[in-house]
Amino acid sequence: MTSSGGLVIMLSSFLCLFLFPFALINIILKQWWTPTRVQKLMGRQGIKGPSYRLVHGNAKQILDMKNEAMSRPKSLSHDLFPLVQPHYNLWCKIYGNIFLQWYGTVPQLVIMEPELCKEILNNKDRVYLQVELQGFSKKLLGNGLGTAEGEHWAKLRKVANHSFHGESLKNMIPDMITSVEEMLQRWKNHEGKEVEVNQEFMLLTSEVISKTAFGSSYVEGKNIFEMLTKLSSLLFKNVYTFRLLGISNLFKTSDEIEGDKIEKEVRRFILLEQETTNGLLAWTVFLLALHPDWQEEARKEVLQLFGKQNPNPDGIARLKTMSMIINETLRLYPPVVQLIRKTGREVRLGKHDCPC
Numbered sequence: 310m311t312s313s314g315g316l317v318i319m320l321s322s323f324l325c326l327f328l329f330p331f332a333l334i335n336i337i338l339k340q341w342w343t344p345t346r347v348q349k350l351m352g353r354q355g356i357k358g359p360s361y362r363l364v365h366g367n368a369k370q371i372l373d374m375k376n377e378a379m380s381r382p383k384s385l386s387h388d389l390f391p392l393v394q395p396h397y398n399l400w401c402k403i404y405g406n407i408f409l410q411w412y413g414t415v416p417q418l419v420i421m422e423p424e425l426c427k428e429i430l431n432n433k434d435r436v437y438l439q440v441e442l443q444g445f446s447k448k449l450l451g452n453g454l455g456t457a458e459g460e461h462w463a464k465l466r467k468v469a470n471h472s473f474h475g476e477s478l479k480n481m482i483p484d485m486i487t488s489v490e491e492m493l494q495r496w497k498n499h500e501g502k503e504v505e506v507n508q509e510f511m512l513l514t515s516e517v518i519s520k521t522a523f524g525s526s527y528v529e530g531k532n533i534f535e536m537l538t539k540l541s542s543l544l545f546k547n548v549y550t551f552r553l554l555g556i557s558n559l560f561k562t563s564d565e566i567e568g569d570k571i572e573k574e575v576r577r578f579i580l581l582e583q584e585t586t587n588g589l590l591a592w593t594v595f596l597l598a599l600h601p602d603w604q605e606e607a608r609k610e611v612l613q614l615f616g617k618q619n620p621n622p623d624g625i626a627r628l629k630t631m632s633m634i635i636n637e638t639l640r641l642y643p644p645v646v647q648l649i650r651k652t653g654r655e656v657r658l659g660k661h662d663c664p665c
């Protein structure tokens with residue numbers, strides 16, 4: 310036993326000695342040489358940005374800026390961009406509408422030029438690919454329609470097309486109405502008091518999704534809501550955290566273990582991106598609270614179309630004022646603040662050459 314143990318140790322230390330220089334060169338290439346080269350390459354085309362820093366890139370700066378912005382007292386201003394994306398707000402002022410930032414060792418070209426965005430989203434040559442989610446983002450969003458690629462995307466798209474098509478949607482309406490009625494019943498107990506609408510709509514959307522997509526008649530909505538919130542906050546806490554390559558395979562942080570646990574329980578509930586609907590509903594009600602005159606308009610229209618009856622699909626399609634209110638909410642508070650694509654190969658974007 311002893312001798313074979315000794316042999317293994319000798320072998321592995323021999324391997325270590327042998328592999329160590331390669332690992333070191335690899336780390337230097339990845340952590341320093343490649344970022345420096347990419348920065349020079351883009352700089353020569355006039356694309357600047359915050360300078361690269363070892364291991365974290367600009368992630369630490371971004372996180373600090375976000376924390377600072379979030380800790381500032383908030384006003385009822387619609388100008389949320391500096392609060393939600395303080396780094397973009399600052400850097401586009403310094404470097405312009407197209408600049409380079411670093412997510413760890415990954416270079417990210419931030420593009421706020423509408424024409425270039427159009428070019429990327431049109432994606433004629435199919436060089437712009439979806440980015441595979443990792444870590445907490447993957448746990449939270451799964452591999453849903455928004456992030457899938459290729460065949461998997463086509464399959465999901467087909468299922469979604471079917472689910473959101475006329476008849477299927479119509480069949481869901483009674484369930485939705487029941488859930489809304491239950492919510493309004495709860496609100497009755499709050500008359501004259503504040504209601505945390507974001508939580509309420511989170512509950513409502515989880516419930517509607519589990520009823521319509523999974524057919525469960527009763528949901529522990531609250532439970533799901535709490536798990537989702539926890540996962541979101543883990544994501545927020547960790548999205549700008551980097552560790553040296555390899556360490557994450559050896560040790561899991563307590564947040565990661567917690568994340569794994571929650572993931573198993575909620576995976577089936579998060580396959581539809583419910584966050585966006587939930588956010589839209591909450592902001593709509595928030596804006597209506599700020600503008601009682603529009604509340605009045607919306608109420609008038611609903612009463613005119615439905616009287617005291619529950620809404621029906623045909624009537625819903627004719628709600629013009631409500632549609633305007635929702636559109637304005639989407640304009641002021643878009644549920645998605647950025648889209649990410651990666652380049653499948655070297656590509657020319659506008660007048661810039663982008664490496665792969």
Ligand SMILES: *[C@@H]1O[C@H](CO)[C@@H](O)[C@H](O)[C@H]1NC(C)=O
Pocket residue numbers: 466467470471474
């Ligand atoms: C979605 O479904 C409708 C009818 O079921 C069909 O006409 C349409 O072509 C489908 N669209 C896609 C993108 O699959």
Ligand SMILES: *[C@@H]1O[C@H](CO)[C@@H](O)[C@H](O)[C@H]1NC(C)=O
Pocket residue numbers: 629630632633636
């Ligand atoms: C709201 O936006 C959608 C999509 O752009 C549009 O089709 C619809 O007509 C808009 N509604 C109103 C009332 O303008």
